[in-house]
Amino acid sequence: MTPSLPDILVGNFLCVAEPPPPESAGEFMAGKVAVVALLSLLAAQEAERGPSARVWENATLRAVLLDAAPVYGEAFAEAAGAADGDFTxxxxxxxxxxxRRALIALHEAVEAAGDTARDHAILRLYRDMAHARRLDMPPLPGR
Structure with missing residues (x-):
C-alpha cells in the first residue's frame, strides 16, 4: 500500500494529538517525534511537487498511448481518454x-512484438516518472 498525502498527515495528527502514556517517555518518544517530523518533511515535498508531477505524468502517458494506438490497437486511445477530473x-x-494500467498492457504488447525502440522509450518513461516523484531525504541530525 502506498499511503496518500492526506493519509500521512492524518497519521501524523493522530500520533501527536493523543497524550503519550508515561511508559513511552524518553527514547521511544524522541523516536516517535523524529518519525513524525520526517514524515511531515516528506509530506511537504509531496504537497509541493506531487500535483505537477501527476499532471505531467498523465499528459505524457496519454501521449505515449495515443502514439501507440495506431499500431497496437484503439483500446490504448480509449484509455488515454482518462480525465484528470478536478485536479485534486x-x-x-x-x-x-x-x-498506468494501460501503459503496462502496452509495454507487454511492445515486448511481445519485439518493438525495441518503443520498449526503450517506455523504460525511459518509467525512469522519468520515478524521478518526477522523488522525495529527498534530509540529512539526519547528529550524522
Missing part, C-alpha cells in the same frame, strides 16, 4: 492509475 490529488491519482 485523488482525481489525478484515479486517472493516473487507469493510464
Amino acid at each position: 490529488l485523488a482525481a489525478l491519482d484515479r486517472a493516473n492509475a487507469t493510464l
Whole structure:
C-alpha cells in the first residue's frame, strides 16, 4: 500500500494529538517525534511537487498511448481518454492509475512484438516518472 498525502498527515495528527502514556517517555518518544517530523518533511515535498508531477505524468502517458494506438490497437486511445477530473490529488491519482494500467498492457504488447525502440522509450518513461516523484531525504541530525 502506498499511503496518500492526506493519509500521512492524518497519521501524523493522530500520533501527536493523543497524550503519550508515561511508559513511552524518553527514547521511544524522541523516536516517535523524529518519525513524525520526517514524515511531515516528506509530506511537504509531496504537497509541493506531487500535483505537477501527476499532471505531467498523465499528459505524457496519454501521449505515449495515443502514439501507440495506431499500431497496437484503439483500446490504448480509449484509455488515454482518462480525465484528470478536478485536479485534486485523488482525481489525478484515479486517472493516473487507469493510464498506468494501460501503459503496462502496452509495454507487454511492445515486448511481445519485439518493438525495441518503443520498449526503450517506455523504460525511459518509467525512469522519468520515478524521478518526477522523488522525495529527498534530509540529512539526519547528529550524522
